[in-house]
Amino acid sequence: xxxxxxxxxxxxxxxxxxxxxxxxxxxxxxxxxxxxxxxxxxxxxxxxxxxxxxxxxxxxxxxxxxxxxxxxxxxxxxxxxxxxxxxxxxxxxxxxxxxxxxxxxxxxxxxxxxxxxxxxxxxxxxxxxxxxxxxxxxxxxxxxxxxxxxxxxxxxxxxxxxxxxxxxxxxxxxxxxxxxxxxxxxxxxxxxxxxxxxxxxxxxxxxxxxxxxxxxxxxxxxxxxxxxxxxxxxxxxxxxxxxxxxxxxxxxxxxxxxxxxxxxxxxxxxxxxxxxxxxxxxxxxxxxxxxxxxxxxxxxxxxxxxxxxxxxxxxxxxxxxxxxxxxxxxxxxxxxxxxxxxxxxxxxxxxxxxxxxxxxxxxxxxxxxxxxxxxxxxxxxxxxxxxxxxxxxxxxxxxxxxxxxxxxxxxxxxxxxxxxxxxxxxxxxxxxxxxxxxxxxxxxxxxxxxxxxxxxxxxxxxxxxxxxxxxxxxxxxxxxxxxxxxxxxxxxxxxxxxxxxxxxxxxxxxxxxxxxxxxxxxxxxxxxxxxxxxxxxxxxxxxxxxxxxxxxxxxxxxxxxxxxxxxxxxxxxxxxxxxxxxxxxxxxxxxxxxxxxxxxxxxxxxxxxxxxxxxxxxxxxxxxxxxxxxxxxxxxxxxxxxxxxxxxxxxxxxxxxxxxxxxxxxxxxxxxxxxxxxxxxxxxx
Numbered sequence: 001x002x003x004x005x006x007x008x009x010x011x012x013x014x015x016x017x018x019x020x021x022x023x024x025x026x027x028x029x030x031x032x033x034x035x036x037x038x039x040x041x042x043x044x045x046x047x048x049x050x051x052x053x054x055x056x057x058x059x060x061x062x063x064x065x066x067x068x069x070x071x072x073x074x075x076x077x078x079x080x081x082x083x084x085x086x087x088x089x090x091x092x093x094x095x096x097x098x099x100x101x102x103x104x105x106x107x108x109x110x111x112x113x114x115x116x117x118x119x120x121x122x123x124x125x126x127x128x129x130x131x132x133x134x135x136x137x138x139x140x141x142x143x144x145x146x147x148x149x150x151x152x153x154x155x156x157x158x159x160x161x162x163x164x165x166x167x168x169x170x171x172x173x174x175x176x177x178x179x180x181x182x183x184x185x186x187x188x189x190x191x192x193x194x195x196x197x198x199x200x201x202x203x204x205x206x207x208x209x210x211x212x213x214x215x216x217x218x219x220x221x222x223x224x225x226x227x228x229x230x231x232x233x234x235x236x237x238x239x240x241x242x243x244x245x246x247x248x249x250x251x252x253x254x255x256x257x258x259x260x261x262x263x264x265x266x267x268x269x270x271x272x273x274x275x276x277x278x279x280x281x282x283x284x285x286x287x288x289x290x291x292x293x294x295x296x297x298x299x300x301x302x303x304x305x306x307x308x309x310x311x312x313x314x315x316x317x318x319x320x321x322x323x324x325x326x327x328x329x330x331x332x333x334x335x336x337x338x339x340x341x342x343x344x345x346x347x348x349x350x351x352x353x354x355x356x357x358x359x360x361x362x363x364x365x366x367x368x369x370x371x372x373x374x375x376x377x378x379x380x381x382x383x384x385x386x387x388x389x390x391x392x393x394x395x396x397x398x399x400x401x402x403x404x405x406x407x408x409x410x411x412x413x414x415x416x417x418x419x420x421x422x423x424x425x426x427x428x429x430x431x432x433x434x435x436x437x438x439x440x441x442x443x444x445x446x447x448x449x450x451x452x453x454x455x456x457x458x459x460x461x462x463x464x465x466x467x468x469x470x471x472x473x474x475x476x477x478x479x480x481x482x483x484x485x486x487x488x489x490x491x492x493x494x495x496x497x498x499x500x501x502x503x504x505x506x507x508x509x510x511x512x513x514x515x516x517x518x519x520x521x522x523x524x525x526x527x528x529x530x531x532x533x534x535x536x537x538x539x540x541x542x543x544x545x546x547x548x549x550x551x552x553x554x555x556x557x558x559x560x561x562x563x564x565x566x567x568x569x570x571x572x573x574x575x576x577x578x579x580x581x582x583x584x585x586x587x588x589x590x591x592x593x594x595x596x597x598x599x600x601x602x603x604x605x606x607x608x609x610x611x612x613x614x615x616x617x618x619x620x621x622x623x624x625x626x627x628x629x630x631x632x633x634x635x636x637x638x639x640x641x642x643x644x645x646x647x648x649x650x651x652x653x654x655x656x657x658x659x660x661x662x663x664x665x666x667x668x669x670x671x672x673x674x675x676x677x678x679x680x681x682x683x684x685x
Contacts, residue, residue: 014147017094024102035054060256068137073095073134074092075135077132165183181216196228200487201504201519202521206667209525214236225459229459233458235462240263267477271394279422280498288470294410294411295397298410302389330388339451339452342454352371397445402428443472457482462489463488498652522548526553527551528555528558529551530558534561538662538683539662542655561680562675562676573591573642577640580638588638590627593628596627635668
């Protein structure tokens with residue numbers, strides 16, 4: 001459609017295009033629903049696979065009534081990809097969450113990930129990218145109600161902040177996290193569209209959109225490399241179940257249904273049940289990368305030099321492989337540093353090959369079937385069991401954590417005597433099932449399992465809140481993308497575990513992606529300027545040298561800090577929640593974990609129902625009571641923060657406590673009320 005052609009009533013025209021696009025999407029969905037696969041499948045297995053693919057396609061074509069089908073329009077000066085002849089007419093494209101075409105196959109909405117859509121995010125007056133003007137659309141409850149034009153090639157027009165863009169960023173948050181596809185900024189878009197082959201690490205302070213950038217990068221990569229990633233798989237790793245529940249609707253809203261989501265604990269918990277907890281000091285040692293070498297030594301210690309020859313009886317003949325020759329095979333496999341299980345499988349074949357050589361020297365003509373039969377011979381099996389026995393990863397870790405002598409033998413020069421004592425189980429378990437395994441133990445077992453047999457690698461993995469992972473957890477995730485790539489998202493200032501990473505260089509090394517590109521997002525779009533400036537007072541104490549976030553949003557009056565008497569604190573918190581509930585949107589009451597029962601009782605006494613983190617907010621239920629330990633990654637329109645000093649005191653050390661407080665202070669989109677009876681931390685006072 002020519003760029004200059006326009007109706008006398010643009011809003012009417014755009015609404016008509018929206019209605020026509022929705023009708024076209026319905027027709028696309030009905031076409032898929034009408035497919036008859038009875039004559040194109042050879043068997044029931046093929047039929048089931050094809051039907052599953054059709055069902056996924058039907059889901060992907062669902063028209064979400066409250067999700068705008070398109071949010072922008074590009075009017076190009078020329079036909080895209082054609083010679084830019086003088087006087088030629090341009091093209092017009094509507095940019096949306098998914099591709100929609102009419103009955104003739106002509107596009108009505110272009111997927112935001114398509115190359116022709118990129119100028120919607122990147123074009124500027126300095127570099128218009130052949131775009132005459134860009135139009136943004138405003139919606140209310142799914143209905144198109146406004147539009148806004150930006151003429152990129154008109155020198156007379158002054159640059160202004162988009163009011164619709166600002167309104168979309170500030171739109172009240174009810175329900176799970178939503179996509180930011182309509183508000184992606186140029187620096188975010190560059191990260192989103194970075195190539196599949198490279199790993200990207202995004203350092204981003206609160207409100208810079210790093211989580212959304214990571215999720216949108218997955219959606220983009222699935223668009224650009226769908227066939228490859230369909231084979232290899234994609235995974236999003238989050239810090240906890242509440243967080244994963246909060247973000248789980250972002251990718252389906254973009255038409256992507258096949259991305260797995262898990263916590264690190266989910267990834268490593270397949271072999272044992274986690275029922276115990278570690279003291280902080282023990283967890284730090286178990287999470288240290290040095291444990292990988294302790295495990296490697298312990299596994300290789302099972303290899304024992306042979307003391308007897310291997311004698312294989314076949315018919316009337318006896319074939320003898322001397323012990324020194326078997327020892328040479330063993331030494332060669334150790335030198336190759338193969339995975340323990342692979343070497344365990346290779347050794348009988350090596351011994352069988354030595355027997356075949358002797359057979360050939362004696363004039364026989366054995367083939368591969370004979371070699372395989374020899375490898376299964378009882379004498380060969382017995383020799384392999386004695387020299388290179390099978391190792392159970394969980395049993396190995398249990399022995400390390402319960403047998404002080406075994407641990408000392410393999411941790412010598414790696415862990416100090418005190419460190420060894422810290423990680424030994426106080427009450428040794430008799431069996432793998434009886435052990436009270438901790439989350440850190442499960443990671444050790446996962447490492448041991450990978451030393452035995454290679455972990456399956458995915459095509460792309462996103463790790464959010466990555467600053468909180470231990471080196472051993474990084475290794476666990478890195479194994480899942482050893483032949484693929486990763487997107488690492490986090491904020492060093494929000495590291496709230498005793499083992500949180502000190503630098504991205506260290507983290508990426510343990511992940512196995514030392515050559516990753518580190519990008520920093522410093523422009524804040526979520527947290528008001530007044531709020532982020534207040535929280536940033538903590539940065540010199542929690543992460544010296546880190547660049548503070550510069551919020552693009554001014555919201556005067558968005559911060560209130562109130563001191564109340566200790567006996568009035570609970571009532572004041574409830575009153576602040578009631579005050580916040582007079583506004584539109586979601587409310588988060590964040591408090592130290594130890595304060596949650598008292599505040600729950602106060603809310604109940606006042607007749608206020610509340611949700612737990614991860615439960616979906618609705619128009620009728622907008623208040624969530626959030627333990628500070630679960631606040632990371634979540635966002636609310638209005639936040640009431642109870643007793644900052646209690647948040648700090650709830651952690652094992654002051655720096656971790658201040659980091660936890662920094663997280664709590666930066667969850668608000670529109671307003672923050674801080675209530676305290678005790679003194680504020682020094683840097684906030």
